[in-house]
Amino acid sequence: MEGQRPISWYPGHMAKAKRLLEGQLKRVDIVLELCDARLPLSSRNPALDSMAAHKPRLLLLNKEDLADPSATRQWVEYFRARGIAAYPIQAGKHRQKVLKLMDGLTREKRQRAQTRGIAIGSRAMVVGVPNVGKSTMINTLAGRSSLKTQDRPGVTRAPQWMKAGERLEMLDTPGMLWPRLDDQKMARRLAYIAAIRDEVLDSYHLAIALLDELMAIAPEKVMARYKFEAPSLRGQALMEAVCQARGFLRKGNEYDLDRGAACVLDEFRSGLIGRITLELPGDVL
Ligand SMILES: Nc1nc2c(ncn2[C@@H]2O[C@H](COP(=O)(O)OP(=O)(O)OP(=O)(O)O)[C@@H](O)[C@H]2O)c(=O)[nH]1
Ligand SMILES: [Mg+2]
Numbered sequence: 001m002e003g004q005r006p007i008s009w010y011p012g013h014m015a016k017a018k019r020l021l022e023g024q025l026k027r028v029d030i031v032l033e034l035c036d037a038r039l040p041l042s043s044r045n046p047a048l049d050s051m052a053a054h055k056p057r058l059l060l061l062n063k064e065d066l067a068d069p070s071a072t073r074q075w076v077e078y079f080r081a082r083g084i085a086a087y088p089i090q091a092g093k094h095r096q097k098v099l100k101l102m103d104g105l106t107r108e109k110r111q112r113a114q115t116r117g118i119a120i121g122s123r124a125m126v127v128g129v130p131n132v133g134k135s136t137m138i139n140t141l142a143g144r145s146s147l148k149t150q151d152r153p154g155v156t157r158a159p160q161w162m163k164a165g166e167r168l169e170m171l172d173t174p175g176m177l178w179p180r181l182d183d184q185k186m187a188r189r190l191a192y193i194a195a196i197r198d199e200v201l202d203s204y205h206l207a208i209a210l211l212d213e214l215m216a217i218a219p220e221k222v223m224a225r226y227k228f229e230a231p232s233l234r235g236q237a238l239m240e241a242v243c244q245a246r247g248f249l250r251k252g253n254e255y256d257l258d259r260g261a262a263c264v265l266d267e268f269r270s271g272l273i274g275r276i277t278l279e280l281p282g283d284v285l
Helices: 011-025 069-081 095-115 134-142 184-192 203-217 219-226 235-246 257-269
Strands: 030-036 057-062 086-088 122-127 160-165 168-172
Touching (some): 011 122, 095 122, 095 134, 134 160, 134 168, 184 257, 203 219, 203 235, 203 257, 235 257
Parallel strands (some): 030 057, 057 086, 122 168
16 A cells, blocks of 8 residues: 555564464364454464364354444354354353353263263363454453453463363463465454554554545444545545544644544444444455
């Protein structure tokens, strides 16, 4: 995009992350993969399908409260049609739901062990891009807030085990990015959901790109939030409309575009513009 630095991925880091993940996979019985329900494709790790092919696995579309419910239904169908058990959740809330799903994944193995008089436990790892809600999920399952969580990427720095019950141990992992190296659109979308640090990007251009995408997907929500009626507005004019609505002006009546950008990113991330999903299965088929 014009005026915006390209986001660079580091192949060395990716290779290291892949090796780490391979090592951890050997130590667990279950894989909980979290993706962001607003971005179910771009926020998934495409390598996991083959790497974890032989492990019981769940794909949890997290932050469903921020996504468009009908889009979430389409995504669940899309993944299930491809043999991937997908479920929408809110990591901070759905303790029983996720425990039950995990229980279902290991029941056979446990019952086989039981017939031999052995009670076995389960070890599960949680993987996903930065800021997707991995630590929140484990805290919820464990029923205590031991792991640090925050609405920014890179909060968890190292893998960490945590007991989540008599027979359940969970491995929290630092967020891992695994995009196609050349896909700037995907990278931008990861930045919208704060899976990539803001500082890596130019917030102003990022926020304009987000507004443009939102106007293409849900113009009525954007216009209702920022109180303007011009469905064809795009680019800087759109950001000016936001500044106008909020009174973000500098001395001399110039628009404070940086403040507008910060506001749009914040409000999208916290769901204030509405429940919006950024990509649909139809876009990728
Ligand atoms: N709205 C909403 N917010 C959520 C949900 N789950 C997690 N969050 C928030 O998302 C932010 C990131 O959560 P974390 O649990 O720290 O995410 P993480 O995947 O561990 O992040 P890293 O350790 O940085 O990779 C926090 O502010 C959480 O409160 C959800 O279902 N809905
Ligand atoms: Mg974390």
